[in-house]
Amino acid sequence: MTRVLVVDDEPQIVRALVINLKARKYEVDAAPDGGTALELAASRHPDVVVLDLGLPDMDGVEVIRGLRGWTRVPILVLSARHSSDEKVEALDAGADDYVTKPFGMDELLARLRAAVRRAEPVGAGEDDLTTVETEGFTVDLAAKKVNRGGRDVRLTPTEWHLLEVLVRNTGRLVSQKQLLQEVWGPSYGTETNYLRVYMAQLRRKLETDPSHPQHFITEPGMGYRFEK
Numbered sequence: 696m697t698r699v700l701v702v703d704d705e706p707q708i709v710r711a712l713v714i715n716l717k718a719r720k721y722e723v724d725a726a727p728d729g730g731t732a733l734e735l736a737a738s739r740h741p742d743v744v745v746l747d748l749g750l751p752d753m754d755g756v757e758v759i760r761g762l763r764g765w766t767r768v769p770i771l772v773l774s775a776r777h778s779s780d781e782k783v784e785a786l787d788a789g790a791d792d793y794v795t796k797p798f799g800m801d802e803l804l805a806r807l808r809a810a811v812r813r814a815e816p817v818g819a820g821e822d823d824l825t826t827v828e829t830e831g832f833t834v835d836l837a838a839k840k841v842n843r844g845g846r847d848v849r850l851t852p853t854e855w856h857l858l859e860v861l862v863r864n865t866g867r868l869v870s871q872k873q874l875l876q877e878v879w880g881p882s883y884g885t886e887t888n889y890l891r892v893y894m895a896q897l898r899r900k901l902e903t904d905p906s907h908p909q910h911f912i913t914e915p916g917m918g919y920r921f922e923k
Contacts, residue, residue: 698722700741702732729753733761748774756788763789769810769852786892791853809880814852827862829923861921870918
């Protein structure tokens, strides 16, 4: 059973989420602040976190960074902050998706299901392509691991999903729209700022010189291409 950690200091929102999630057979833990959230995440090991940014004891972005220090659990931000810069800051810190308040419960639950799916291991035998090697790093698609210089590289579920789509299309241009829809879902065809943030993160983690990428190539106005 999928376990969800809800982090929000508004009791009515927590109550609505708990009722709707439990009705759909999720296990739910709730935290009213960042400190409690980090403690529950460590002790209860949720499969996905739904996180408000405006918490009483710390900013939600600090919670994201705290979680990303040790776990790749999908993080779905739920916040009243609407500006593009604030969304990018949360995504850059390691969030996987961003829903603004007020929100529709059906949309939120669809986003949550998508986040959980992205984090699931690839099934054995799903594809003949299992390992891709470059001069600097190796991508193991079956194990969902990336190794660089003899060390595993920690990627968030969304970073991994983006990398996987590109690697499975090695040498081919993947359009911005296709990437957004495959990684984030069918309603994300125009959220190009997501791609900008996540491609920058992949380059920072995997390219020898992120400012002059050899593997994650931008085709301006069109999309991205992975080259070995």
